[in-house]
Amino acid sequence: MRTLLTILAALLLSGCWWEGPVFYPPDPAAVQPLRAxxxxxxxxxxxxxxxxxxxxxDGSFGPGxxxxxxxxxxxxxxxxxxxxxxxxxxxISTNPAKPGAAYGLIEPNGDIIAHSFVIDCESTxxxxxxxxxxxxxKQGEMAxxxxxxxxxxxxxxGLKAYATAHPKLDDEIHLKxxxx
Numbered sequence: 001m002r003t004l005l006t007i008l009a010a011l012l013l014s015g016c017w018w019e020g021p022v023f024y025p026p027d028p029a030a031v032q033p034l035r036a037x038x039x040x041x042x043x044x045x046x047x048x049x050x051x052x053x054x055x056x057x058d059g060s061f062g063p064g065x066x067x068x069x070x071x072x073x074x075x076x077x078x079x080x081x082x083x084x085x086x087x088x089x090x091x092i093s094t095n096p097a098k099p100g101a102a103y104g105l106i107e108p109n110g111d112i113i114a115h116s117f118v119i120d121c122e123s124t125x126x127x128x129x130x131x132x133x134x135x136x137x138k139q140g141e142m143a144x145x146x147x148x149x150x151x152x153x154x155x156x157x158g159l160k161a162y163a164t165a166h167p168k169l170d171d172e173i174h175l176k177x178x179x180x
Contacts, residue, residue: 016144017118018103018128023152024090026075028059033076033087033108035177036061042174050178060092079105079156081163088159089117103155105162107169112176114169119162121147127165131158 036055042048052064060073072091079086089104106115121128122145125135132154138144149155163169 016121016146018121018124018133018147018149018155018158019100020103020149020151020155021099022090022092022101023149023155024075024077024088026056026058026060026073026092028055028057030059030075031078032059032061033085033106033113034061034074034175037180038178040174040176040178042176076106079159079163081160084163085109086163088156089115091117103149103159105159105169112174115175116162116166116169119147121145124158124162127161128158131155131161133158 032055034053036053038050038052040048040050053061054064056062056073058073060075062073072094075090075092076087077090079088085107087106087108089106091102091104093100093102102118104115104117104119106113106117108114121135125145125147128135128147128149131149132151133147133149136146136148138146149158
């Protein structure tokens, strides 16, 4: 999980993903698609790591106490679509200089989770605009596209369009729960 959370934290800070304020505050009573425990993380190169994920008192997930470095909190919200087991993934920044969250989808299937933890903004800009989100392009040495949703309704319209266009989510990083 260390590798995954580090990658996600770096991606969140880059601003090229579907972002917005924290629409779904963590809730310790909320049912989640993941459980605290030891996970095996396999990346697209076949590298395997084990890491512990804990449920924080606020209901979000984070790395175990033995994990080091800058992290973010993960929280999941059910996203009903017929025939699918989708959840909105909300990656909440713990960096006070970069408040907010990045949004994506996960689809658990047993102990394996298909995901689009972060959704690329540039390739989905038309989808974001159609859903009511805002797309901006910062010019400079390297142009950077940013997608922002200012309300949960427009985010959910965008996620529905994304899920419809992607009947199978990315599974380049496999998360498999090994136990407690």
